[in-house]
Amino acid sequence: MTVLRFVLGDQLSRSVSSLRDVAPDDVILLAEVGEETGYVRHHKRKIAFLFAAMRHFAEDLRQEGLRVEYRTLDEDAPADSFTAALMEAVQRHRPERVVVTEPGEWRVRQMMEGWERALGLPVEIRPDDRFLCDHATFEAWAEGLKGLRMEYFYREMRRRTGFLMDGEAPVGGRWNFDFANRERLPAEIEPPPRPDFPPDAETQAVLDLVARRFGNHFGDLDGFDYPVTRHDALRYLDWFVEDALPRFGPYQDAMRQGAPLLFHSHLSALINCGLLGPQECCLRADDAYHAGAAPIEAVEGFIRQIIGWREFVRGIYWREMPGYGERNALGATRPLPDFFWTGETEMNCLAQAIGETKRNAYAHHIQRLMVLGNFCLLAGLDPTAVQEWYLVVYHDAYEWVEMPNVVGMILFADGGLFASKPYAASGNYIHKMSDYCENCVFDVTRKLGPRACPFNYLYWDFLDRNGKTLRGNQRLRQPYQTLDRMSGERRTAIRDDARRFLDRLPSGGDY
Ligand code: FAD
Ligand code: DLZ
Ligand code: SF4
Numbered sequence: 001m002t003v004l005r006f007v008l009g010d011q012l013s014r015s016v017s018s019l020r021d022v023a024p025d026d027v028i029l030l031a032e033v034g035e036e037t038g039y040v041r042h043h044k045r046k047i048a049f050l051f052a053a054m055r056h057f058a059e060d061l062r063q064e065g066l067r068v069e070y071r072t073l074d075e076d077a078p079a080d081s082f083t084a085a086l087m088e089a090v091q092r093h094r095p096e097r098v099v100v101t102e103p104g105e106w107r108v109r110q111m112m113e114g115w116e117r118a119l120g121l122p123v124e125i126r127p128d129d130r131f132l133c134d135h136a137t138f139e140a141w142a143e144g145l146k147g148l149r150m151e152y153f154y155r156e157m158r159r160r161t162g163f164l165m166d167g168e169a170p171v172g173g174r175w176n177f178d179f180a181n182r183e184r185l186p187a188e189i190e191p192p193p194r195p196d197f198p199p200d201a202e203t204q205a206v207l208d209l210v211a212r213r214f215g216n217h218f219g220d221l222d223g224f225d226y227p228v229t230r231h232d233a234l235r236y237l238d239w240f241v242e243d244a245l246p247r248f249g250p251y252q253d254a255m256r257q258g259a260p261l262l263f264h265s266h267l268s269a270l271i272n273c274g275l276l277g278p279q280e281c282c283l284r285a286d287d288a289y290h291a292g293a294a295p296i297e298a299v300e301g302f303i304r305q306i307i308g309w310r311e312f313v314r315g316i317y318w319r320e321m322p323g324y325g326e327r328n329a330l331g332a333t334r335p336l337p338d339f340f341w342t343g344e345t346e347m348n349c350l351a352q353a354i355g356e357t358k359r360n361a362y363a364h365h366i367q368r369l370m371v372l373g374n375f376c377l378l379a380g381l382d383p384t385a386v387q388e389w390y391l392v393v394y395h396d397a398y399e400w401v402e403m404p405n406v407v408g409m410i411l412f413a414d415g416g417l418f419a420s421k422p423y424a425a426s427g428n429y430i431h432k433m434s435d436y437c438e439n440c441v442f443d444v445t446r447k448l449g450p451r452a453c454p455f456n457y458l459y460w461d462f463l464d465r466n467g468k469t470l471r472g473n474q475r476l477r478q479p480y481q482t483l484d485r486m487s488g489e490r491r492t493a494i495r496d497d498a499r500r501f502l503d504r505l506p507s508g509g510d511y
Pocket of ligand 1: 265266269271272302305306309311363364366368394396397398401402406409
């Protein structure tokens with residue numbers, strides 16, 4: 001009897017648990033559906049990437065001789081939700097049961113829980129073992145801990161995976177080379193040229209569909225050249241390990257105007273949709289280290305992001321859902337300024353990061369954290385609006401990874417569940433790590449007044465405004481001591497400048 005295997009758009013791995021025991025008579029369903037393109041109005045590039053990757057994955061399965069039913073959004077009566085697509089496929093193929101892999105989002109998990117009843121068939125929901133830490137293991141690790149710190153989770157993951165281990169000890173004699181990941185990029189160092197992957201006919205058809213159907217969504221489609229097949233994703237990984245990883249270490253936190261990717265891997269969307277496995281990416285980097293092709297601070301930094309941060313935020317998401325997205329420990333309520341959708345602001349660092357996000361559906365981690373995120377935190381932007389923005393604009397965005405990064409990492413909206421203090425910084429940090437300030441109308445060295453860098457007074461105003469909640473934080477003792485030493489006049493001037501700036505933030509527009 002036929003088994004219907006439903007593969008979601010971020011499950012494009014041949015080894016995904018729902019396909020593990022697939023038989024020639026089974027039907028594999030993939031579906032482009034209105035509900036998934038519309039639950040937030042995703043960046044055009046994200047939809048195009050995912051549809052192109054889904055269509056190519058379906059073709060690879062067909063080439064293997066497997067039966068695939070692929071529903072496109074441009075057919076006469078497209079399915080408008082996962083549930084509708086599944087019900088229609090059940091009507092057509094009359095399977096004895098349905099097999100799926102658990103989804104990445106709570107919203108979809110709730111949907112899946114209702115399928116058995118809706119279909120009148122057994123529905124087997126299998127664990128997503130592409131992640132290296134399952135739910136029970138994360139729970140067991142987190143159980144009873146007062147604070148959940150990525151660093152300790154990461155050490156456990158190093159021991160469990162064996163990456164960069166020398167018996168029981170970390171290679172290089174320490175677990176974390178973060179201190180070597182914070183150099184400014186010297187002007188004479190150029191990031192390496194990247195391979196591009198021009199659209200084939202199938203991808204071009206998707207780009208045309210997205211331009212037609214989602215023309216009013218945020219972002220650009222021009223120059224789309226991201227990998228959309230397993231074959232090209234592997235080529236991109238090879239390129240990264242050989243050409244960019246060796247210098248990924250020192251320049252991980254650096255930013256340069258006009259150079260969006262620097263030495264970053266640009267692999268997140270490929271890993272999150274399943275074209276690459278987190279394990280194989282780490283293995284390639286680990287091999288490069290052992291072959292002497294990449295230094296420890298680069299390889300450790302890369303592996304830490306994947307087996308550390310990536311697995312950790314996924315654990316946090318499932319542990320804290322439902323309700324995690326509603327946290328607002330700092331009571332932030334300001335609407336998102338319009339310029340988050342247009343990029344039109346005089347603050348050059350924000351204009352650059354938003355402009356690149358609009359063009360590429362990508363910004364690297366420090367742009368997301370210390371430029372955009374820092375601004376959202378200091379300006380007291382409403383956490384739900386900020387979450388929606390991050391979920392819309394990046395091609396790697398799924399709630400399981402976006403939400404903890406926004407709620408916990410940038411906004412401190414969970415009150416410090418895993419961040420020991422808010423990532424708040426004045427303009428000096430951005431000045432130190434980038435060349436943005438050289439091209440800005442604001443003066444990063446000025447603390448007050450109309451031409452002063454807004455990050456400077458917003459930083460002190462943020463601490464001042466949130467004193468009740470944050471003063472007790474030991475890691476903020478020093479900045480609060482500095483604030484307390486300021487004269488009453490200076491504090492009033494800071495508040496006035498912050499008020500003047502924040503009250504003038506244009507908002508209320510739509511995207
Ligand atoms: P690299 O710098 O090359 O890092 C290697 C890999 O490590 C990435 O591909 C990614 O898989 C993983 N990684 C690194 N940092 C994190 C992190 N903090 N959390 C989870 N994985 C991480 N990443 C997403 O994949 N999807 C998101 O929706 C997302 N939203 C974010 C929102 C905010 C506010 C912040 C601060 C970070 C967010 N990140 C998100 C994490 C990180 O910024 C991106 O994974 C990274 O920029 C992707 O670029 P890259 O592939 O070049 O990464
Ligand atoms: C993000 C996304 C989009 C835009 N469209 C689809 C789609 O049409 N079909 C599909 O199977 N998946 C899509 N996805 C990814 C899903 O939103 C994702 O699988 C769920 O959020 C679970 O993580
Ligand atoms: Fe950004 Fe301030 Fe530098 Fe301008 S001066 S680029 S606003 S940090």
